[in-house]
Amino acid sequence: MNWISDFAPIRYSSQFLHNINSWLILPGLLILIIADVVARSWLNTAISWGHEVSEYLLLCLFFASIPWCHHRQDLLKVDLIYTRSNTAMQCALALLSETSVLLLAIIIAWQGWLATEEMREYEDTANSIDMPLWPFSALTCICGMQLLLQAILRLIDAFRDCSKQPTQSGKPGDTEKVRVHNE
Numbered sequence: 001m002n003w004i005s006d007f008a009p010i011r012y013s014s015q016f017l018h019n020i021n022s023w024l025i026l027p028g029l030l031i032l033i034i035a036d037v038v039a040r041s042w043l044n045t046a047i048s049w050g051h052e053v054s055e056y057l058l059l060c061l062f063f064a065s066i067p068w069c070h071h072r073q074d075l076l077k078v079d080l081i082y083t084r085s086n087t088a089m090q091c092a093l094a095l096l097s098e099t100s101v102l103l104l105a106i107i108i109a110w111q112g113w114l115a116t117e118e119m120r121e122y123e124d125t126a127n128s129i130d131m132p133l134w135p136f137s138a139l140t141c142i143c144g145m146q147l148l149l150q151a152i153l154r155l156i157d158a159f160r161d162c163s164k165q166p167t168q169s170g171k172p173g174d175t176e177k178v179r180v181h182n183e
Helices: 008-042 050-071 079-083 087-122 134-163 174-182
Strands: none
Touching (some): 050 134, 087 134
């Protein structure tokens, strides 16, 4: 990880979203599912709004995890292709990867913003419970903006790493070995 992509405010905000996931959303989802199972099994009834709220909590769980996974570089990566490629190909793959994440982040943030505005304007609520939907969409937008900032910083890092002069064999450190051997 490079110094630009490990910028402290970005790291802390990603970790904050991850902590919201770990300490609020996931336990809330588990409690809701357990309560629904108990109600169905022992009380022969169901929580009428449980299914819909669990869908929204799963949505939040997914989107709030993306910035932390991107920060830790835990997203899907094909190491088999990357490790067997030369330095120029690795640079091209890194740039392609970060550009793709950047485009995805733009779409998530933009659509989250539009949906939040629309949901607030029309006061959209869930079908089975009187709960406003715009906070879920706003969280999606916030996570998209967080991912956008990370992608921009990682793209800067990738450009900086790829702009370094390649060595004679294309592997870092080989130029120094040749120079020392010739002296």
